[in-house]
Amino acid sequence: MQELTFKVQRYTPGQDKEPYLQEFTIPFTEGMTVLDGLIYIKEKVDNTLSFRSSCRMGICGSCGVLVNNFPMLACHTPVEELKTDRIEVKSLPNFPIIRDLVASLDLLFEKHKSIKPYIISSDIREAEEPTAEYVQSREELESYVQFAYCVKCGLCMAACPTVATDALFLGPQPLGQVYRYCTDRRDMGAKERFHEADSPHGVWLCHLAGACSEACPKGVDPALAIQLLKRAMVFDSMRLAKKRQPVTLAHLPVESKPKIEVPEFTVK
Amino acid sequence: METEVASSEKPHLPNRLGVKGWVWAGRYTLERYLYTLHRLTGLGLLLYVALHLGANGFRLGGEESWTSAIDFLTNPFGRVVEYLVMAAFAFHALNGGRLILQHLGYTLGKPKPPIYPYVDSMRRRRPLTWVMLAVIVALAIYILVEFVT
Incomplete structure (x- = not known):
């Protein structure tokens, strides 16, 4: 491979009625990613190209795009893995297009917020001013830690066929996080989240296509989380769920180091 | 500044599929195709039930009406449709x-x-999914043999 042909989606609001593909031919360098290609185009060919990126190492989840009709993180996708020198890059489907490759993820974040993605503690005082550490076994940690790796890139939502037809469907990311928090023994908010997930546009609309887990770049497996959530909700409604013991605190006899005093400001 | 505000107020272009x-399952793998096929077969079976009930309605028109309806449905095309339904x-x-x-989290680990x-x-x-598909194919072949013989 000497050269790559990038077909990149372009769309300027107020100027274009529909998105269109623009072709760029750029040199191939060993180890380059799709994001490297986009950056090359922006820096050396057309500086009006818009895309979103930040960490360049698959952690921030900013650069989700549709590469050759599959949702991927541009920074996490080596060009060689695509096994073609023609690369089509579009913005993530199921999200409105702001400009070129920049999709609006507002709806994802709103849905994510709606499921209360934080530990809801029964002891607010302990949560605010902890006096000890929570005790958690390895099994307890492994029951949810896989789902805690979510970077909120939105690839699962772009892959989900139910999100494609129902804009109000909560979607794989928020539903996966419902299970992640409800399984955590420190959390006491399962009832509130089950109520949110048990809506007409909630968990029961997932018909298990598995596309979300296939697209997830972090191995989070939202499809598994959603099915386990369904089981937990069914068991809960039938009063078959095991009664969860409240999390225990370990008051470790640790002497903390004296605090280092904050130095004086050099500029006043 | 005014231009920026005006630009940010422009509605985003909807892009839901x-x-x-x-x-369209595209580049996804087996389970995604099974999802589509499950829905299509579901719709097909629903259509069949509607047609089946409609065909049974010819009985209300008497023996002659019923016989002509059955004659119409037992043509080779009707047999192929019947096999596809099975x-x-x-x-x-x-x-x-x-x-x-x-859906209840079993067999997923x-x-x-x-x-x-x-x-x-x-x-x-x-x-496990491949085993299930093998059983389906075996059943489909068995049904085909039954239809042909």
Whole structure:
């Protein structure tokens, strides 16, 4: 491979009625990613190209795009893995297009917020001013830690066929996080989240296509989380769920180091 | 500054895939295709039930009406449709069984800390899906033999 042909989606609001593909031919360098290609185009060919990126190492989840009709993180996708020198890059489907490759993820974040993605503690005082550490076994940690790796890139939502037809469907990311928090023994908010997930546009609309887990770049497996959530909700409604013991605190006899005093400001 | 505000107020272009998004499985793998096929066979069976009830309605028109309806339906094309309905039923029933189990989290295994290269639960348990598909194919062949002989 000497050269790559990038077909990149372009769309300027107020100027274009529909998105269109623009072709760029750029040199191939060993180890380059799709994001490297986009950056090359922006820096050396057309500086009006818009895309979103930040960490360049698959952690921030900013650069989700549709590469050759599959949702991927541009920074996490080596060009060689695509096994073609023609690369089509579009913005993530199921999200409105702001400009070129920049999709609006507002709806994802709103849905994510709606499921209360934080530990809801029964002891607010302990949560605010902890006096000890929570005790958690390895099994307890492994029951949810896989789902805690979510970077909120939105690839699962772009892959989900139910999100494609129902804009109000909560979607794989928020539903996966419902299970992640409800399984955590420190959390006491399962009832509130089950109520949110048990809506007409909630968990029961997932018909298990598995596309979300296939697209997830972090191995989070939202499809598994959603099915386990369904089981937990069914068991809960039938009063078959095991009664969860409240999390225990370990008051470790640790002497903390004296605090280092904050130095004086050099500029006043 | 005014230009920026005006630009930010422009509505974003909707980009939801709609029905095409659930019908077209594209580069996804087996389970995504089974999802589409399950829905299509479901719709097909629903259509068959409606037609079946409609055809039975010819009985109300007396023996002559019923016989002419049956004569119309027992042509070679009708037999092919009948076979497809049986094959669709076999697929829908067995795949539905798999889905009921998996919708309740069974046969998917336990969550595992993600270690690269990631393999999701459905792909880990894909051999079970292949077994189910083999049974469906065997049933479809059996039904075909029954139809032909």
